[in-house]
Amino acid sequence: MSEWLDDEDFLLRRLSSGDAQAIDFLFKKYYAEMLRLSYTVLKNREAGKDIIQDIFIAIWEKRASLHFSKPIKAYLFRAVINRSLNYLRDQGKTKMLPLEKMEAGRHASSAGLSSEKLEEKELEQFILRLIHRLPPQCRVAFELSRHQQMSNKEIAAYMDISVKAVEKHMARALKQLRKGLEAYLKRLFLFCW
Numbered sequence: 001m002s003e004w005l006d007d008e009d010f011l012l013r014r015l016s017s018g019d020a021q022a023i024d025f026l027f028k029k030y031y032a033e034m035l036r037l038s039y040t041v042l043k044n045r046e047a048g049k050d051i052i053q054d055i056f057i058a059i060w061e062k063r064a065s066l067h068f069s070k071p072i073k074a075y076l077f078r079a080v081i082n083r084s085l086n087y088l089r090d091q092g093k094t095k096m097l098p099l100e101k102m103e104a105g106r107h108a109s110s111a112g113l114s115s116e117k118l119e120e121k122e123l124e125q126f127i128l129r130l131i132h133r134l135p136p137q138c139r140v141a142f143e144l145s146r147h148q149q150m151s152n153k154e155i156a157a158y159m160d161i162s163v164k165a166v167e168k169h170m171a172r173a174l175k176q177l178r179k180g181l182e183a184y185l186k187r188l189f190l191f192c193w
Contacts, residue, residue, distance in 0.1 A: 016063050023060050034080045040143045041084035051083045078160045085136040130180040134173050141169035
């Protein structure tokens with residue numbers, strides 16, 4: 001087993017020959033990181049668990065014909081991102097409340113919260129909606145940067161894209177968030193007058 005830690009080729013040979021310990025080793029080694037990555041994209045732990053399980057099942061089923069051109073860790077993380085984005089696409093992208101319903105709910109739930117806390121909660125929900133509206137790759141890059149505190153280089157490695165592409169995704173995300181918040185604040189300002 002200690003050989004597996006140092007020699008990825010050995011691990012992959014064992015896997016392709018049908019050694020169940022090899023897939024078990026991969027699962028134990030990368031599961032927690034893969035789940036964090038999936039949660040960053042989906043915000044749904046159970047769906048992330050299912051996606052990771054599906055990835056390992058697919059690897060096991062195709063073990064004899066798999067050939068990795070990259071390190072297995074990069075392959076696994078790329079698979080998590082792709083399957084998580086596909087899951088979002090298949091789920092209809094987002095299930096957040098429309099702004100009108102959110103504002104209507106604001107008045108109904110105001111009994112237990114102070115006005116300031118309610119406004120803070122509303123702004124937080126609005127920002128989450130803006131983030132969920134970002135294009136999938138852009139959203140993943142943004143969330144890895146802001147919530148996982150990853151550098152652009154680390155994000156590029158996770159997403160298997162160039163650092164320049166990460167920078168473009170970040171610039172796009174910040175521009176769209178700024179634009180959305182600007183509109184929200186103007187509407188809030190007009191509403192208060």
